[in-house]
Amino acid sequence: MTAALAITKLQLRIIRNDPWFLLIMFLMPLVVMPLFVKTLGLGLVASGFESASGAEVVVPGQVVLFGFFVGGSVGFALYREHGWKTWDRLRASAAPSRSLLAGFAVPWTVIHVAYQLILFLAGGLALGLRFNGGSPFALVLVAVGYGACIVALVLLVSASFRTINQVNAFQNVGAMALGGLGGALVPLEQLPGWAQAIAPVTPQYWAMRGFRGVFLESASIVDVLPSAAVLFGTAAVLSLLAARRFRADETKEFFA
Amino acid sequence: MxxxxxxxxxxxxxxxxxxxxxxxxxxxxxxxxxxxxxxxxxxxxxxxxxxxxxxxxxxxxxxxxxxxxxxxxxxxxxxxxxxxxxxxxxxxxxxxxxxxxxxxxxxxxxxxxxxxxxxxxxxxxxxxxxxxxxxxxxxxxxxxxxxxxxxxxxxxxxxxxxxxxxxxxxxxxxxxxxxxxxxxxxxxxxxxxxxxxxxxxxxxxxxxxxxxxxxQPELIEQHRISGVQFEAAGELPDSLTSGQGLEVTRQGPDRWQVLGDIDMAQLLEYFGDGTARLRSVESLQPDLETVFLAVTGNRIDDESLDEEAAATDIEEGARA
Missing domain, CATH: 3.40.50.300 (P-loop containing nucleotide triphosphate hydrolases)
Structure with missing residues (x-):
């Protein structure tokens, strides 16, 4: 636990010393969100949500889309240790592999969840996103589930791949393809039938379903439990797989 | 420990x-x-x-x-x-x-x-x-x-x-x-x-x-070598190159090393009238390099030493 805690604090300190990536990840969706509000708002009205502004799907969509990059940064952080040649120094502490992994997973899950919540807050301030009777606790529950799920997914990918380029490629394709399929780019009901059919295999689908429930359908904690259960369950399975697959003594290649 | x-x-x-x-x-x-x-x-x-x-x-x-x-x-x-x-x-x-x-x-x-x-x-x-x-x-x-x-x-x-x-x-x-x-x-x-x-x-x-x-003293003592190093113009005396128990190695255009039971005075005897051709002579001093050579049969990474020295020179130059 000592090593996990030390590495957790290290990750947070590194971000504090070099916050530019996160700042850009905050600014990007704030620029993109207003571009889609009106169009997607019309779609929601046409779907029967007469008082919807569009922010109810645009903000969660951008949170889910860009959140994948933020949560996925755990892979970059892990590989960066190899690039900085500090990985062996961490290993020399003799911390078990699972402690090392936890030292990366925990802070990046926390950062991912905080990122989502701050973006929702910004969406409220900038685009008038309101709960409309939905539960803030339900929002937090889904955000934590999504945060844990994405971090676990990218940890599994990072444990399985050998180079940072492979991890980056997965992140880029994963964010767009899984996000698109999950309804983060356009609302699910506007996707083709085949996409709607396979959407539930993506964590993004369950996150979007939970978030939309909170903002469009006044969902309570109980209402979002199915989404949260899938997200937490998937996170648990992916974490176990990542822990099984992860080998601390495996060589990873950062940028040459 | x-x-x-x-x-x-x-x-x-x-x-x-x-x-x-x-x-x-x-x-x-x-x-x-x-x-x-x-x-x-x-x-x-x-x-x-x-x-x-x-x-x-x-x-x-x-x-x-x-x-x-x-x-x-x-x-x-x-x-x-x-x-x-x-x-x-x-x-x-x-x-x-x-x-x-x-x-x-x-x-x-x-x-x-x-x-x-x-x-x-x-x-x-x-x-x-x-x-x-x-x-x-x-x-x-x-x-x-x-x-x-x-x-x-x-x-x-x-x-x-x-x-x-x-x-x-x-x-x-x-x-x-x-x-x-x-x-x-x-x-x-x-x-x-x-x-x-x-x-x-x-x-x-x-x-x-x-x-x-x-x-260090123990190993130097255990692997003590004797011989001379010298610089000389022209060919070496035949008596030296064919001397029994002597191992003559050329280390540069005019630089030679002779391992064996030989000291500086004996080297001068080998050269006889040709001592004027000798530019420098020194006894081989056993050190860590010679110990390493004797133990492994190899010098210790000449290439690394050169790179290291070059890197040091560059850095010192940059600082200056």
Whole structure:
């Protein structure tokens, strides 16, 4: 636990010393969100949500889309240790592999969840996103589930791949393809039938379903439990797989 | 403090270590000498718990390090060959992190960071980011990170590669101080003057096997060679080149080495009337280089020495 805690604090300190990536990840969706509000708002009205502004799907969509990059940064952080040649120094502490992994997973899950919540807050301030009777606790529950799920997914990918380029490629394709399929780019009901059919295999689908429930359908904690259960369950399975697959003594290649 | 016994490790068909032993007592500095690929880094990696040996045992402060790596790790500090620091963190943050990783409380690691930084000449740079340090300062921070939790066994793998003179001296001084405080130190290097300066005991390793161990005077005495080196114009006297028990080697256009039962006066006799052709003569002095040569049959990485010297020259030039 000592090593996990030390590495957790290290990750947070590194971000504090070099916050530019996160700042850009905050600014990007704030620029993109207003571009889609009106169009997607019309779609929601046409779907029967007469008082919807569009922010109810645009903000969660951008949170889910860009959140994948933020949560996925755990892979970059892990590989960066190899690039900085500090990985062996961490290993020399003799911390078990699972402690090392936890030292990366925990802070990046926390950062991912905080990122989502701050973006929702910004969406409220900038685009008038309101709960409309939905539960803030339900929002937090889904955000934590999504945060844990994405971090676990990218940890599994990072444990399985050998180079940072492979991890980056997965992140880029994963964010767009899984996000698109999950309804983060356009609302699910506007996707083709085949996409709607396979959407539930993506964590993004369950996150979007939970978030939309909170903002469009006044969902309570109980209402979002199915989404949260899938997200937490998937996170648990992916974490176990990542822990099984992860080998601390495996060589990873950062940028040459 | 450290007793590594019969360490064996193969990478596929390459036998990196083949029954190698290494023992270091508290307060002792042991220099692990060997060519590139001799097995030095593999040995240190096994002792540090970074690699599992195929066979052998490692006992660290009475702890079976292979069975209880976490307990052993608290006694051990290692600065691997490649410089590894957090460039976005300050010197202080780097040092405190490695202290925290070893389980030190906040007050202790904070005080220790200052102490170690001062010891390695990094005191004025405590709040400078790692990425803003010079090459030598980075190397010192890299070493300091291994010292911060006051390890009882310190392992430095070529800590002065590419380092400037100041850095070399500060690292050597720090190692001396640590040993004086009772720490056991394993120090690998290609740079023999550092070994002399540290008055380190030697372990010479080649092809994964320990070939010789002992103090410097002991090994120099055991592998004493006699002979002369000289510079002479023209051909050598036939009597010299065919002299019984003499081994004549050309070392340059006009430079020669004769190994065997010969001294300077005898060399002059061989030249007879031609002594005017001799430009310089010196007796061969046994030193670590000759010991290494005698034990392994090889010089110790001439290429590395040249690169190292070149890197030092460049850095010193840049600073000037």
């Amino acid at each position: 450290l007793r590594a016994t019969d360490l064996t490790k193969a990478y596929g068909e390459v036998q990196a270590l083949n029954g190698a032993d290494l023992s270091v007592a508290p307060g002792q500095v042991v220099s692990l000498l060997g060519r590139n690929g001799a097995g030095k880094t593999t040995m240190l990696s096994i002792i540090a718990g970074l690699l599992r040996p195929d066979a052998g045992s490692v006992e660290l402060g009475g702890i079976d390090a292979l069975a209880k790596p976490e307990a052993a790790a608290k006694l051990l500090g290692i600065a691997p060959q490649d410089t590894g620091i957090y460039t976005v963190l300050t010197v202080r943050q780097n040092l405190e992190f490695f202290g925290e990783l070893s389980g030190m409380d906040r007050a202790t690691r904070s005080a220790r960071a200052v102490e170690v930084a001062d010891r390695l000449g990094l005191g004025p740079l405590l709040d400078r980011k790692g990425g803003q340090l010079s090459g030598g300062e980075t190397r010192r921070l890299h070493t300091a990170c291994a010292l911060v939790h006051a390890p009882r066994l310190l392992m430095l793998d070529e800590p002065t590669v590419g380092a400037d003179v100041t850095t070399r001296l500060q690292i050597i001084e720090a190692v001396r101080d640590l040993a004086a405080d009772g720490a056991a130190v394993v120090y690998t290097t290609h740079y023999l003057p550092e070994v002399v300066s540290l008055e380190a005991d030697l372990v010479i390793i080649d092809n994964g096997q320990v070939l010789a161990t002992g103090t």
